[in-house]
Amino acid sequence: MEFITQVVINGILFGSMYGVAAIGLSLIFGTMRIVFIAQGSVIVLFAYCCFWLFSLLGIDPYLSLIPIILVSLLLGAGFYYGLFKEAAALKDRIGSLLIAVGLMFFLENFMTVVWSPNPRAVVTSYGFVVFHLFGINLTLTRLIGLLLALLATVGVATFLRKTLIGTAVRATSEDVEASTLMGINPNRVNAVTFAIGIGLAALAGTTLATTYSFDPIYGFDFAIKALVALTLGGIGRVYGALLGGILLGLIELLGTYFVGAGWAQAIVFAVFLLALTFRPYGIFGGASEKV
Amino acid sequence: MKDRIDTYIKKDKRKISIIIIALVIIAFGTVPFYSDVDSFFSYYLFICFLYIILAQGWNLVAGYTGQISLGTHAFFALGAYTTAIIWLHDVTKTWYYFDPLVMVLSGLVSAIFAIIIGIPLLSRLRGDYFSFGTLAAAEVLRILILRGGKFTEGAMGLRLPGEGFTGMGIYYWTALLLAILATAVVYFITRSRIGLALKAINEDEISAASHGIYILKYKVSAFAIGAFLMGVCGSLFAYYLFIVSPPAVMNLNWMFLPMLICILGGNGTILGPIIGALIVGALFSYADVYVGQTHPMLSGIIIILVMKFMPTGIMGLKDRISPRR
Amino acid sequence: MANQLLEVKGIDVSYGDIHVLWDVSLQVEEGTIVALVGANGAGKTTLLKTISGLLRVRKGEILFSGENLHNFKPQEIVDRGVIHVPEGRRLFASLTVKENLRLGAYIPRTRPFFAESLERVFSLFPVLKNRKDQKAGTLSGGEQQMLAIGRAVMAHPKLVMLDEPSLGLSPILVKTIFELIRTLNEQKITILLVEQNVNQALKIAHQAYVMKTGKIVMCGRGCDLLADEEVRKAYIGERATKRKG
Numbered sequence: 099m100e101f102i103t104q105v106v107i108n109g110i111l112f113g114s115m116y117g118v119a120a121i122g123l124s125l126i127f128g129t130m131r132i133v134f135i136a137q138g139s140v141i142v143l144f145a146y147c148c149f150w151l152f153s154l155l156g157i158d159p160y161l162s163l164i165p166i167i168l169v170s171l172l173l174g175a176g177f178y179y180g181l182f183k184e185a186a187a188l189k190d191r192i193g194s195l196l197i198a199v200g201l202m203f204f205l206e207n208f209m210t211v212v213w214s215p216n217p218r219a220v221v222t223s224y225g226f227v228v229f230h231l232f233g234i235n236l237t238l239t240r241l242i243g244l245l246l247a248l249l250a251t252v253g254v255a256t257f258l259r260k261t262l263i264g265t266a267v268r269a270t271s272e273d274v275e276a277s278t279l280m281g282i283n284p285n286r287v288n289a290v291t292f293a294i295g296i297g298l299a300a301l302a303g304t305t306l307a308t309t310y311s312f313d314p315i316y317g318f319d320f321a322i323k324a325l326v327a328l329t330l331g332g333i334g335r336v337y338g339a340l341l342g343g344i345l346l347g348l349i350e351l352l353g354t355y356f357v358g359a360g361w362a363q364a365i366v367f368a369v370f371l372l373a374l375t376f377r378p379y380g381i382f383g384g385a386s387e388k389v
Numbered sequence: 390m391k392d393r394i395d396t397y398i399k400k401d402k403r404k405i406s407i408i409i410i411a412l413v414i415i416a417f418g419t420v421p422f423y424s425d426v427d428s429f430f431s432y433y434l435f436i437c438f439l440y441i442i443l444a445q446g447w448n449l450v451a452g453y454t455g456q457i458s459l460g461t462h463a464f465f466a467l468g469a470y471t472t473a474i475i476w477l478h479d480v481t482k483t484w485y486y487f488d489p490l491v492m493v494l495s496g497l498v499s500a501i502f503a504i505i506i507g508i509p510l511l512s513r514l515r516g517d518y519f520s521f522g523t524l525a526a527a528e529v530l531r532i533l534i535l536r537g538g539k540f541t542e543g544a545m546g547l548r549l550p551g552e553g554f555t556g557m558g559i560y561y562w563t564a565l566l567l568a569i570l571a572t573a574v575v576y577f578i579t580r581s582r583i584g585l586a587l588k589a590i591n592e593d594e595i596s597a598a599s600h601g602i603y604i605l606k607y608k609v610s611a612f613a614i615g616a617f618l619m620g621v622c623g624s625l626f627a628y629y630l631f632i633v634s635p636p637a638v639m640n641l642n643w644m645f646l647p648m649l650i651c652i653l654g655g656n657g658t659i660l661g662p663i664i665g666a667l668i669v670g671a672l673f674s675y676a677d678v679y680v681g682q683t684h685p686m687l688s689g690i691i692i693i694l695v696m697k698f699m700p701t702g703i704m705g706l707k708d709r710i711s712p713r714r
Numbered sequence: 715m716a717n718q719l720l721e722v723k724g725i726d727v728s729y730g731d732i733h734v735l736w737d738v739s740l741q742v743e744e745g746t747i748v749a750l751v752g753a754n755g756a757g758k759t760t761l762l763k764t765i766s767g768l769l770r771v772r773k774g775e776i777l778f779s780g781e782n783l784h785n786f787k788p789q790e791i792v793d794r795g796v797i798h799v800p801e802g803r804r805l806f807a808s809l810t811v812k813e814n815l816r817l818g819a820y821i822p823r824t825r826p827f828f829a830e831s832l833e834r835v836f837s838l839f840p841v842l843k844n845r846k847d848q849k850a851g852t853l854s855g856g857e858q859q860m861l862a863i864g865r866a867v868m869a870h871p872k873l874v875m876l877d878e879p880s881l882g883l884s885p886i887l888v889k890t891i892f893e894l895i896r897t898l899n900e901q902k903i904t905i906l907l908v909e910q911n912v913n914q915a916l917k918i919a920h921q922a923y924v925m926k927t928g929k930i931v932m933c934g935r936g937c938d939l940l941a942d943e944e945v946r947k948a949y950i951g952e953r954a955t956k957r958k959g
Contacts, residue, residue, distance in 0.1 A: 133517060184697060191517070192457055192652055193696045199645050200696070204689030211686070265813050266820060269806045276804035279766060281792035281821035281869070318641070322528060325521060360536045367529045374522045375509050 104234050105355045106348060111240040111309075113327075113347020114247035117340035118302040119320065120327035121254055122295035128271040128334040129291045130186040132194040136202040137299055138321030143205055144170065144303025145312050146213060152220050152307075159220050159308050160242065166300050174296030175289040177201075186288055202317060209314035219311040243305035247340065250301050254294060255336040267291055271334060323350075326370045332380020342380065417565055429674075431557050435629075437670035438564035439622055443647040444654075444662035445571040446618035451651070452579050453611035454511060460523035462643040463530045464616040466635075467502055468495040468623025470534065473547040473633040492624040499620025500613040502530075507612040512605050531639050546634020549627070560629050567625065568663075571618050576659050578611070645692075646673070653695055718777075719744040719873055719904050720765070720796075725774030727764050734760050735928045737774070742873065742921075747895065747905040749919035749936060751912045751949060756925040758908040759801050762875050765906075766798035767791040778873070793821050795872035801881070801908075803862040807851030811842055811861055814850050818868030827870050835864040838894065856887040863894065867903075874898065875906040880914065892918055912949040916940040924949075 119137055126134045144166060151162040178186075181201065185194035227238040258264040269277045270287045278284060306312050306320075323346060331342025349369055353362030373380075420434060443461055450458045472495045510522040534541045541547065578584050627633050646669060647662075654665025672691055720742040727735035735757050742748045750758050763769045765776055767788035776783045778794055786794075806814055815835060819828045836843040839860040845853060850861060859879055866874045876895070880888040892914050899905050899918075909915035916922055919936030924945065932939065939945050 127517075131517070133520070181693060181697070185700065188700065190696075190700055192648060193700045195457075195520075196645060196649055196652065197693050197696045199641070200689040200692030202689070203685045203692070207685035207689065262816065262820065265809065265817060268809060268813075269817055272806050272808055273804055275768060276800065276806065277817070278768070278788040279792065279798050279800060279804070280817045280865075281789045282817070283787075283789050322524070326525075329518075329521065360532060364529055364532045364536070367525045367532070370525045371509075371522060371529070374518055374525070375513050 102352075102355070105351050107234055107236065108240070109348035109351035110344050111237075111244050111347070112351060113344035114244045114340065115302050115305050115309075115343070116320075116323050116327045116346050117331075117343025118247045118250055118298050118305070119324035120331060120339040120343050121251060121336055122298035122302075123321075123324050123328050124331070124333055124335070124339045125254075125267070125291050126295045127328070129267060130182065130194070130288050131189060131191060132182055132186060133191075133198060133325075134295065135195065135198045135321050135325075136205065136317070137295070137324055138319065139202045139205040139209075139317030140296060140299045141303045141306060141320055142312055142314060142317045143209065144300045145307040146209060146218070146303075148304045148307040149218050149220050152222070158222065159304055163246075163301070163304050166304065167297050170296045170300035171293040174293035177296065178289045178292035179285075182292070183285060183288070187284075202321070206314050206317055213314065215313055215315070217311040217313040218307075220307040222308070225308065237309070239308045243309050246301055246305060250298060251336060251340045254298070257294075258336065263287070263290055323366070326366060326373075329370060329373055330380060335380060338380050414565075414569060418562070420561070431561055433670060433674050435557070435561050435564050436674055437666045438561075438568040439626060440646060440650055440666040440670055441568040441663055442564075442571045442618055442622040443643065444650040444666055445568075445575045446615035446622075447647045448651050448659075448662055449575045449578060449618075450612055450615040452575075453584065454608045456511070456516070456519045457648075458523045458612070458615070459520045459644060460506075460527040461619055461647050462639050462641065463523075463527035464499040464503060464619035465623040465626070465643045466530065466534070466633075466638040467499045468492075468620030469627040469633045469638040470541060470547070470623075471495040471498040471620070472624040472627040473549055474540065476549055477547060492621050495624035495627075496617040496621035499623070500617040503613045503616030504609055507609040508605070511608045511612065527639075527644070531635060534635055534639065542634075544635060546632055546637065549631045549633070560625070563625060567618075567621060572659060572663065574614065574618070578614070579659075642673075649692055649695070653699065717744040718742065719779060720906065721775075721777040722761070722765065723775045723777065725764065725776065726772040727760060727769055728772055729760075729769075733928070735764070738925075738928070738930055739774075740923055740930065740933075742904060742906050744904055745899070745902060746920040747899050747907060747918055747936075749915040749922040750906065750908045750925060751910070751915055751922065752925035753949075754910070755927075757928040758925055759877055760928075761925070762798055762800075762877050762906070762908060765791075765875065766796060768798075789821075792869065793823060795870070796875065797866040797869045797871040797873070798875045799862050799866050799877060799879070801877040803858050805850040805858055805861055805865075808849060810847050810849055811853070812846040814861055814865055815842075815846075815868050818865035819870070821869060824868065824870045828868075831868045831870060835867050838867070838897065839864050855882050856884075856890070859883065859887075859891055860894070863891075863898070867898070871903060873904045873906060875908070877908045878910060879907070880909060880911045888914060912945070913940075916945075 119141060123134055123137055126132050126137075147166055148159045148162060151157045151166075152159055181197050182194055184190075185197060222239070225239055229236040229238065229241075256264075258268055266277065266280075266282045266287050267290065269280070270282060270284055270291075274284055277287070324343075327343035327346045328339055329342070330345055331338030331340070346366065350362055350366055353365040357365070417434065420431060443465065446464075447458060447461055450456065472491050475491050475494065506523070506526045510519055510526075514522050535543050537543065623638060626638065630637060650665035650669050651662050652665070653669060654661025654663065673688060718741045720740075722738060722740040724737045724739050725735060726733065726737065738757070738761060740748075740750070740761075750761065752758055760769065764771055765783070767783070767786055767790070770785055778791075778796060781794070783791055783794070783796075806817070809817070815832060816828075819825055819831055824831070836846075841857055842861055842864055845857065850858065853861060863874075863876070863879070866876075879891050879895070883891065888911060895905060895907065896918055907915055907919065916936045916939050922934065922936045922939045923930050924932035924939070932942075932945070934942075
């Protein structure tokens with residue numbers, strides 16, 4: 099019994115990482131209808147940044163988080179203006195997907211060539227600190243990961259609800275043309291959205307680096323899982339995305355515990371297909387959400 | 390008077406098109422005679438033909454159902470694995486090697502898989518959700534292959550006995566034939582009354598909803614035919630490569646390159662995928678040789694550049710109007 | 715010569731290859747209500763969309779307060795004080811009433827007046843004040859129309875262009891809306907009104923234009939057009955015409 103609880107806890111902690119990635123995907127997809135399949139590779143890229151800052155310069159991963167996030171916001175805006183602006187304007191689904199795929203290929207290959215395909219992980223001095231609570235082991239770094247995920251989720255949700263730009267983002271998600279009639283500049287809104295998406299990727303990347311090992315090609319797998327989490331949570335729902343991620347983490351780890359890693363993956367996708375078929379608006383979704 | 394002239398011109402255009410097509414086919418068909426059949430050029434064209442088959446299959450689904458399928462690599466792989474398994478287990482007691490019956494069977498397996506996932510996905514999901522669904526189905530297949538034990542040999546893949554190899558020629562012509570066939574199939578289906586009617590209905594969601602089951606039948610059929618073409622293509626590739634493994638046949642390249650080809654060539658046209666395949670094939674196979682290890686990086690950049698600056702493709706360049714905004 | 719706030723001069727507009735507006739000219743005098751009527755598909759909505767920047771102009775000029783709006787982006791046109799309330803309202807259904815109004819005052823120019831504008835809207839439409847935290851999608855048709863107009867008011871507009879405000883509303887609500895339009899006009903807002911309800915539109919309009927298949931076919935004072943036989947027959951209905959003899 100204790101062991102299952104351990105798996106459940108791990109599932110939640112792991113899943114929160116998927117959740118953070120999913121929020122980013124959700125925002126980008128919601129406003130621009132872009133399936134940003136490169137999200138996973140971007141997360142891995144940031145994991146590498148975290149890793150190198152730690153290994154070469156000795157900077158603690160949680161301290162490097164701040165500059166990394168700032169850089170990521172700029173990068174996100176850069177991605178939008180540099181890569182996706184035209185496709186977003188034309189609502190070109192295939193085009194934007196292909197661009198995202200191109201970016202993913204580029205990043206994966208770049209990281210493999212430059213940093214070698216060997217797995218890495220950030221191991222800090224406190225990385226082995228474990229709390230023992232009611233017979234369950236809680237790794238410090240994973241707890242911090244969960245905490246960061248929660249903070250990010252609340253942060254983004256608050257931003258969307260309470261700020262003017264956040265409200266503009268929500269409006270643009272719903273109806274771009276009408277939002278331009280309010281004087282909202284869709285490019286600025288999209289750039290902000292993308293920036294947040296990449297910022298969340300940076301956060302997830304740090305969590306990934308400090309809690310698990312990663313390699314350059316992990317990106318696609320991660321992106322697919324984020325997509326699953328997004329679907330479970332329902333597009334456009336920030337808290338939903340986080341919960342979707344956690345649910346996914348639970349399914350994955352419980353599945354691994356009961357039937358082994360390989361089949362657990364199959365279960366994940368089976369759940370995905372079921373969710374798509376029967377609850378496309380998310381498990382928590384209402385009867386008629388905007389798509 | 391003007392109308393009669395127009396009709397004459399149309400008839401002439403038709404004749405000219407047919408002559409051009411015939412010439413092109415002859416040109417491609419005779420390549421192995423004037424260029425060394427085992428040369429890189431033949432290999433390049435062979436790969437182009439494979440991509441044309443896949444692209445036309447994808448094109449059919451995209452045009453007919455109005456949905457973007459992200460499962461091309463799954464159908465391709467299914468065809469390849471079916472062929473390999475049949476061959477290794479000597480299921481059909483006919484030729485060991487390069488058996489058309491096996492190729493057809495491989496295509497059928499893919500088509501059946503398409504029907505199985507097509508019915509739930511096409512009936513319930515629209516747009517991006519459908520695409521996610523096909524991607525998920527493809528990943529499920531990948532896992533099944535990896536976990537297939539002795540049957541599929543997991544990540545290492547199946548090795549096929551190489552004695553039958555007699556030279557590039559037969560592959561080349563088979564690929565060319567299949568490419569022509571695929572193009573013809575797609576051409577006739579999309580130009581048929583059913584094809585045009587479906588296209589109109591796709592653009593009107595309310596109409597689509599009220600036509601329900603009949604639409605579904607045709608959509609699933611298109612999906613299955615596309616899958617069949619992809620499966621046969623996979624079978625041919627298996628015969629060529631002698632190794633069938635996830636990296637070889639379930640590579641994401643097989644999924645998105647056909648899409649890129651259709652877009653580059655010009656979305657929704659029949660000639661488009663052919664032109665697109667020739668260009669993309671050139672970029673990727675020569676890049677593979679010269680730039681080797683970093684070629685996916687280059688590929689990535691190329692895709693991005695193409696989509697940014699030529700989203701309507703090459704066929705679209707000729708009638709580019711300035712965009713709205 | 716009276717102050718022409720908006721001058722549309724001989725514009726041509728196309729949707730891709732399809733030519734939809736042909737040499738359209740129109741003037742809106744400051745402080746007036748101008749009606750634009752015509753059958754479905756006549757091009758009225760297209761004209762509004764062109765003025766508000768959603769569509770490009772192929773030929774001709776659009777002058778607002780003397781400034782050529784030629785192919786400005788919609789945001790820049792909103793900034794000049796031209797507010798388009800689109801056909802079907804196009805509210806943000808998942809946002810609350812208050813949030814919709816908040817976005818009405820998105821342009822920096824309007825933000826200092828936010829509190830004041832909000833008060834103004836709530837006094838014009840008390841119903842909106844009651845429902846301010848409700849999602850816009852849950853409002854009734856009439857309330858939605860009021861919200862759409864209220865949103866325009868939040869933008870501190872000089873010219874408000876209304877596209878079919880009476881669409882889908884009961885006759886009583888239609889009357890209310892038209893009274894509101896009059897009230898807004900009394901508060902110094904110039905109105906360009908596109909309507910299928912020709913009777914009501916011509917009643918409150920100072921000036922009116924009739925459009926047919928992408929061209930302006932008639933123009934004149936509102937009351938004159940209202941009395942005109944052709945207009946009455948084509949757009950209002952036989953029963954309004956007195957048979958002679």
